[in-house]
Each structure stands twice: as structure tokens, then as C-alpha cells.
Amino acid sequence: MTQPIILLILKALEGRGAERMVTTLAQAYITMDYSVHVLCLEDSQEMPLDPRIKKHIVPYYEVFAQQQLATASEQASAYKAVAERIDYYVLNQIGVPDLILANIYKVNWIMAYSKLPNIVNVLHTAVSRQFQHQLSDDAVQTIAHLKMVYGAHPCSCVSAGAHQDLLALIGQGLNKTTTIYNPCDVTAIKQAAVERVDIEKFGLTDKGYMIHVGSFDTMKGHHDLLQAYAKTARKLPLILVGKGKLESEIKQLAIQLSIDKCVKFLGFQTNPYPLIASAALMVLTSKFEGFGYVIVEAQALGVPVISTDCPFGPRELLPAKNLISVGDIDGLALLIDRAIENLTHYTVPLNQQLLPNHIAQQYLSFGSVLELKNNEH
Missing domain, CATH: 3.40.50.2000 (Glycogen Phosphorylase B;)
Structure with missing residues (x-):
């Protein structure tokens, strides 16, 4: 019997909160006997990983370097190309994941174009604050873009406040959403x-x-x-x-x-x-x-x-x-x-509900509900 596959995607293993969440969750899933993979877009690493966790690099800079990103459509084209590269790599080097947690806005945007199953966007901050300047400059276009990014897959926010902020800003057009706090090991x-x-x-x-x-x-x-x-x-x-x-x-x-x-x-x-x-x-x-x-x-x-x-x-x-x-x-x-x-x-x-095994189970439960919903349609 093959191990279920958990894939966590982020830009790089730098020393911030999102990266700590990824390494903590990855460790929790390893102890639960999953096949755990962390995929990064950059090779810089400040956070240690358990050697049992498989790390992968799918660089995105060369895709961007090949294109002059003068317009929004050209930028979208570049992100689609990165998504296609990630999809090809995952299916050929990892397999079909049972759960994919996509962390950080840039990764969420890229994975909006992905064809992989079981993707959950993890939002680590309040979207209205993160995009405050863009919203003040052009609210209609910014909200339309955010609906595209966060409407593509179910979303989990790391606090109830951030969750409410997402719903208030985007509302209609979102997929399923929830609140799952960050784990503390x-x-x-x-x-x-x-x-x-x-x-x-x-x-x-x-x-x-x-x-x-x-x-x-x-x-x-x-x-x-x-x-x-x-x-x-x-x-x-x-x-x-x-x-x-x-x-x-x-x-x-x-x-x-x-x-x-x-x-x-x-x-x-x-x-x-x-x-x-x-x-x-x-x-x-x-x-x-x-x-x-x-x-x-x-x-x-x-x-x-x-x-x-x-x-x-x-x-x-x-x-x-x-x-x-x-x-x-x-x-x-x-x-x-x-x-x-x-x-x-x-x-x-x-x-004590913030302990890693509790949080890991919440993501699995959220993912299984999504899978059930998808099978019903």
C-alpha cells in the first residue's frame, strides 16, 4: 500500500512565519507516516528540514527572464508557464498528491493555473492589508485579480480575522473557505x-x-x-x-x-x-x-x-x-x-489545539471534505 502524498509549496525556506508553518506541518505529516514533499521556487534555505522530508526546487526566474512582463496578460502568461512546469515536475517526480498546501500570494497566483488536484491555498496574512495600495489605486481591477487567484481553489486562513477579511473583500466568487491556525510544535x-x-x-x-x-x-x-x-x-x-x-x-x-x-x-x-x-x-x-x-x-x-x-x-x-x-x-x-x-x-x-497533530488533521479533514464535494459534482 502506497503512502498518501502531502505536498507543501512555497517560494523559499526563509525564516518567516509561513516557512515555520510549512516546516512544522511537514514534520507532523512525517510522524503520521505520510510521504511528505516540500517544493520551493527558489533554492535559498534558512529553515532546517527533517531529512525524511523530500525537498524539490522548480525555479521560476528563468521563465520570467525569457519574457518582458510589460502587461498583466504577459505576467499571467509567465505564471501559467511556471504552473505547467510545476504540474509536469510533480506528476513525474512525486506523483498525484492527496493534499497540496500552496503558501504565499505569489504561489497562490501561480497555482491558480495548475491542473493538479486537491490544492488548498493557505493565506498567511490579511488580503486587504497586503493589497492596500493596489486597492486604493484600482479597486475593481485588484478585486477581480484576487477573485481569480483565490477563487481557483479552496482557501484556508491562519486566523479568523484574516478569514473574515477575505470574505468581506472578495465575497462572491470564492471557493470553500475555512480558518486553520498555524501549528506550534x-x-x-x-x-x-x-x-x-x-x-x-x-x-x-x-x-x-x-x-x-x-x-x-x-x-x-x-x-x-x-x-x-x-x-x-x-x-x-x-x-x-x-x-x-x-x-x-x-x-x-x-x-x-x-x-x-x-x-x-x-x-x-x-x-x-x-x-x-x-x-x-x-x-x-x-x-x-x-x-x-x-x-x-x-x-x-x-x-x-x-x-x-x-x-x-x-x-x-x-x-x-x-x-x-x-x-x-x-x-x-x-x-x-x-x-x-x-x-x-x-x-x-x-x-493546546495549536499542537501540530491537531492542525495537520484539520487540513486533512478540510481536504477530504473538498474531495467528497468534488466527487458529488
């Missing part, structure tokens, strides 16, 4: 956290700092974080883990605010969990999120978390006392000081 996170880094080399002591983990881009709210931190009592240094296009700008802001001696930039960490586990407090300051992965990772390690009450994930993971409105710099500063004075008050246990 507590066992793996705790094991990774045990690999203690020498925090002294960073000038840190155990439980002697607060931490923010996230890429340096606008949505992560580093500007607000530093402005708020400058207004706190600064009883603990602020550690920033991540990389991105705004990093040098944020470093300059720390100097301008005269807090550069209290703020440390540690760059991207392949294994951030020892740093999270040793932190006194985790802070999330995003403008918007699909889920808010670092919240549940901190919860898994028993670390207190406070966050902006951004659309859409944090309010589904944290109580109101742990949240502050986006853009409320003074309120964030006050919340940071309060949390540091009473850390246990801001510790929130992890929802």
Missing part, C-alpha cells in the same frame, strides 16, 4: 531552546532583557517600538532579532532617540528560541499580522507576551490586558513598563 521549540547560546557574548543575562523577533519591514512596527521604548523607564535592554530592508534606518532611529546603548541588533538567528526562552518579555508591535507566530512560540516557552491589537492574529491569542492599539506610542510605553513590573500577570498559556 512545543516539543521542538523546547528542544531548540535548550541549545543555549552564549548570551553573555551579547552582553545579556538570563531574564535580563526584552525581545522583539521579526523582519525589518514596515508591517512589523519597529519605528513605533523604538519610540515607545524611549519613553519607558528602560529597566531592561531591548533586543531586536531579524533582518530586512529597514534595518539601517531603525539603527539610525535608535541613535536619534539616544537609546542606541540600550538597543541591541542581533541579526537573523537560525535558532532564535534560546534567546526567546531567556527573555523576560516578548513584544510584538506589528501594524498587521495574519497570525502572529512569535506569540505562540513565546507562550510555548512560558515567556510573557504583549502585542499591538493589530488585525488580525494577536487578539485571538492574547487577552485584552496584553494588547495595545496600533500607533498608541504612549500606551505601548506604559504597557511595557507595567509588564516588566509584573511579568507573571502577562504570561498566557498556549492553546
